[in-house]
Amino acid sequence: MRIDLSGRVAIVTGAGGGLGRDHALLLAKRGARVVVNDLGSARDGSGASVSMAEQVVKEIRQAGGDAIANGASVTDFAQVEAMVERAMSAWGRVDILVNNAGVLRDRTFAKQDLSDFAAVIDVHLMGSVHCSKAVWGIMAAQGHGRILMTTSSSGLYGNFGQSQYGAAKLGLVGFMKTLSIEGKKHGIRVNCLAPSAATRMTADIMSEEDLAALAPATVSPGMLALVCDDAPTGMIMCAGAGSFEAAHITLTRGLHVGTGDDAPERVLAGLDRILARTGEMVPGAGIEQSRYELSCRSGPVAVRG
Helix, strand or coil: CCCCCCEEEEECCCCCCHHHHHHHHHHHHCCCCEECCCCCCCCCCCCCCCCCHHHHHHHHHHHCCCCEEEECCCCHHHHHHHHHHHHHHCCCCCCEEEEEECCCCCCHHCCCHHHHHHHHHHHHHHHHHHHHHHHHHHHHCCCCCCEEEECCCCHHCCCCCCCHHEEEEEHHHHHHHHHHHHHHHHCCCEEEEEEEEECEEEEEEECCCHHHHHHHHHHHHHHHHHHCCCCCCCCCEEEECEEEEEECCCCCCCCCCCCCCCCHHHHHHHHHHHHHHCCCCCCCCHHHHHHHHHHHHCCCCCCCC
16 A cells, blocks of 8 residues: 555654655655754754755645745754744644754764764754654644654664764664653654665765665655554664665573572673573563563573583
8 A cells, every 4th residue: 555644744854955855855745744854054063054954845845745944953942842833833733753863973982072972962862852742742632643763773783983873873762662652552653763875974984886875765765664654663674775674672581590699600601691692582661671580580590511
């Protein structure tokens, strides 16, 4: 069945270029009315101009769609609330939020200035918190909402020189997981997208051939699947070059060693078994870890050399 978003209203942050632009264009193509948000800043977050957002709005309107431009900074909750109020005033609802805005200030942790670390957290993590908070009550009242966080392989797996970026991006996974649980009773579904895309963020680190293969448009179909009416919830989807995968945070079967004086040594000696992935689980909520561990209290399990 073709995904049809007619009558839906979407907000896409960081939509003036790159991945956000393609997200906004695809949402509009499938019938959604779109708030194209972009501060118009450089990769490091400096500067501001609404011209990039206005250009995307122009493209959408020329193709027969409906969109409005917005230059709110996602780091300012008052500006975010005003952006949402404008969408409500124009169209009376907000169905979809795509948290895409981001900045890069790559540097090894030893050389990282803490102000830069905080700025990256502020845009990626707190920016998504601000936007999600601003639409949450509206979506709950409607009984329908779709929120997408943009995570990253740097958060899921780590990446040299991106401690602040990785911290923010994995923080978004934890945020998403909790909101997906809390949103179920309100008809709100929340997911994460981890894109591999050629944008201003990756222009300096990839070959021309790879950049061409990783065009943002090859990621946006995953976005659409995660915000449509039939979207899943609580999913971490990875996407790039037209391929789509799922990432999971798993729990191994592990090892029960008890609480004796030699417990630390037994843990160290049993690391191979603790790390073994045979039969690993994907808990549906954090409490499931505790429940599993309580179920293992039959006594210390011998560590076999």
